[in-house]
Amino acid sequence: MEIAPGTVNPATRNDEVLRFLLTRRSRPPKTLKAPAPERAELTELLTAAARVPDHGKLEPWRFVVLERPALERLAGDAGAYAAAKGIDEATATKGINQFADSPLCVAVISVPRPTDKVPQIEQTLSVGAACYGLLSAALAAGWGAGWLTGWVAHDRDFAASAFGLQEGEWVAGLVHIGTEGATPPERPRPDMGQIITWVEA
Numbered sequence: 001m002e003i004a005p006g007t008v009n010p011a012t013r014n015d016e017v018l019r020f021l022l023t024r025r026s027r028p029p030k031t032l033k034a035p036a037p038e039r040a041e042l043t044e045l046l047t048a049a050a051r052v053p054d055h056g057k058l059e060p061w062r063f064v065v066l067e068r069p070a071l072e073r074l075a076g077d078a079g080a081y082a083a084a085k086g087i088d089e090a091t092a093t094k095g096i097n098q099f100a101d102s103p104l105c106v107a108v109i110s111v112p113r114p115t116d117k118v119p120q121i122e123q124t125l126s127v128g129a130a131c132y133g134l135l136s137a138a139l140a141a142g143w144g145a146g147w148l149t150g151w152v153a154h155d156r157d158f159a160a161s162a163f164g165l166q167e168g169e170w171v172a173g174l175v176h177i178g179t180e181g182a183t184p185p186e187r188p189r190p191d192m193g194q195i196i197t198w199v200e201a
């Protein structure tokens with residue numbers, strides 16, 4: 001098909017996707033309930049997540065899927081770890097509840113590949129895109145989903161044991177997915193006039 005200059009390609013334009021991107025919003029993970037997606041459906045969402053820009057085809061990410069029994073175990077582990085390390089109660093509880101309350105959680109792991117050709121920061125950007133891809137795919141499929149981190153993701157010793165991190169790997173996101181419990185109100189969005197610079201000449 002010949003596309004006239006200055007027009008969009010009607011064969012690729014997808015108004016539903018545009019509408020989704022312009023209105024999507026996360027669901028607070030603590031409001032999510034069972035059931036969560038089955039393995040086959042989650043695999044489809046993860047396939048969408050892995051379809052992200054990836055300079056050099058390095059695949060600098062992997063996914064650790066935490067199902068309910070694992071989440072219960074990790075809630076216990078987080079409590080024991082926080083007590084042993086003297087983490088204050090409010091902080092500890094936030095971390096523990098991330099596992100205790102979640103119907104299903106995907107730890108999106110950054111797997112930096114050693115190469116001189118692609119800067120590490122570009123690999124980091126790709127893993128962020130994978131988190132957004134998973135979040136968006138889950139929301140588009142009708143699930144509630146939210147992206148968290150916190151000490152359970154960033155504390156090296158805890159995260160290494162909880163998610164089986166290898167040397168150099170780190171947690172980019174804990175993406176919680178389940179049945180929507182409550183639709184949150186919209187939050188303020190950026191003032192586009194403040195963040196766009198039009199360069200005319």
Ligand SMILES: Cc1cc2nc3c(=O)[nH]c(=O)nc-3n(C[C@H](O)[C@H](O)[C@H](O)COP(=O)(O)O)c2cc1C
Pocket residue numbers: 024025026027146147148149150172173
């Ligand atoms: C890398 C990253 C880590 C985040 N970690 C947390 C967190 O630990 N706790 C929290 O309340 N929100 C956290 N957020 C923010 C939530 O995901 C927040 O609800 C989100 O910004 C809502 O955005 P949306 O409505 O545009 O999807 C994090 C966001 C990002 C990008």
